[in-house]
Amino acid sequence: MRGEFDLIRKYFYQRQKNRDDVHLGLGDDCAIVKAPHDARLVISTDTLVEGTHFIAGTNPAWIAHKALASNLSDLAAMGGTPAWCSLALTLPEVHEPWLQSFSDAFFRLADEYGIQLIGGDTTKGPLSISITVHGFVPEEIALTRAGAAVDDWVYVTGYLGDSKAGLELILSELPNSELNKKVLEKRHYLSEPKVLAGQALLGVASSAIDISDGLISDIRHILEASGVGISIDVSQLPVSGELLEYLNDDLALTRQYALSSGEEYELCFTVPETKKYLLEGISAQSDTRFTCIGQVNSVNQIVLHDQGQPLSWTLSGYDHFKVNQ
Structure with a gap:
């Protein structure tokens, strides 16, 4: 040996x-x-x-x-x-x-x-x-969780929710032979870190965090570090066709997966109005999809809505010390 x-x-x-x-x-x-x-x-x-x-x-x-x-x-x-x-x-x-x-x-x-x-x-x-x-x-221009200001726009990279679905399939005792299910399993393990996007956002984004414990949990760190509130329009959350098919086209459930899915390793970041015009070029330069999902405000809490209609969803992200999630 x-x-x-x-x-x-x-x-x-x-x-x-x-x-x-x-x-x-x-x-x-x-x-x-x-x-x-x-x-x-x-x-x-x-x-x-x-x-x-x-x-x-x-x-x-x-x-x-x-x-x-x-x-x-x-x-x-x-x-x-x-x-x-x-x-x-x-x-x-x-x-x-x-x-x-x-x-x-x-x-x-x-x-x-x-x-x-x-x-x-x-x-x-x-x-x-x-x-x-x-x-x-x-020196002096690292992205941090602090720095988001009222009226900044909130963005995420990629698609959200696939990792949660992939984990469910991995833990399921049923055979997952369908192509879309195999895709979701791989997305749980084989995420691609958004290194180029993060580098390109230096000097542009006012705050940033990676989505490891679920968007609804991780975005709270920006809220707390920056002393602001955030409004999220769930209709704008980017979700994949594979996730929609897995959840039988249930839009509400799909959006809840997008908010609560852990270990996505996408980025959530905020950008001032004056720098939004730069994002199209950065997206192309880094070959990364950017989606605007909301805006920063002063109410010191996360507000969920569907195109202006308030939502009362109670969601949590991934917690390593909780079982049966």
């Missing part, structure tokens, strides 16, 4: 070309890196645990993608440029085909976004993956 260092050497060592700013990567007690003099570091850590974020037997390539994508999404929400990451991998046992698939997918996504693995740890225990990512933002 291979030991810890043999596993690191085979599956993680020298899998990537060294970035110019990495002076010493894997293979020592610490990595040595150099940040640009005119930038600030942005750092985030996320952990995925079997039974909470994925079920036993999940494709290891999908787990690797989800683990890294969720961290990259945090960088995207700040407008960050990915640079380095570390990986702590806890395994119940050594299963080399699992490790091969996991590491191949991890480095495939890492190379796509130019982020280099520079350190980490492996240990024995219940399956979990912890990743810390580091990136750069220009």
Whole structure:
């Protein structure tokens, strides 16, 4: 049986070309890196645990993608440029085909976004993956949750709700052979972090956050950090044809999924009226769909309506400490 260092050497060592700013990567007690003099570091850590974020037997390539994508999404929400990451991998046992698939997918996504693995740890225990990512933002203009002002417009990227539907299908005991259902399952695990969109929104968006716990939960962080209220027109929520078909064209239920679906890893951001004209070009530049779903106000709460008709829906997002969600 291979030991810890043999596993690191085979599956993680020298899998990537060294970035110019990495002076010493894997293979020592610490990595040595150099940040640009005119930038600030942005750092985030996320952990995925079997039974909470994925079920036993999940494709290891999908787990690797989800683990890294969720961290990259945090960088995207700040407008960050990915640079380095570390990986702590806890395994119940050594299963080399699992490790091969996991590491191949991890480095495939890492190379796509130019982020280099520079350190980490492996240990024995219940399956979990912890990743810390580091990136750069220009001095003074990082996107944050604070900054939204009254009359700013509220936007989201992509489509919402697919991840919740995908998770339901994954947990279902029924066979999911239909193409649309397979698409929804993949969207739960294989989201694409909106890194280019986040970078392009620097200096344009007044606030931003990534949608990891559900729009209805995450947008509250903007509300609280900025000291504002937000009005959302549910008729404008972007939803996919696959989600509509899955929910039998029930528009109200589809919109509720869009509001409450966790682990979407899309962006929610606010933009002043004076900068709205820039969004069409940014959308094209980053190949990202932007949809305006509402407006910032001063009432210090979230108001849901359907083209002006008030709604009294009681919704919550994803909470890792609640069961049977």
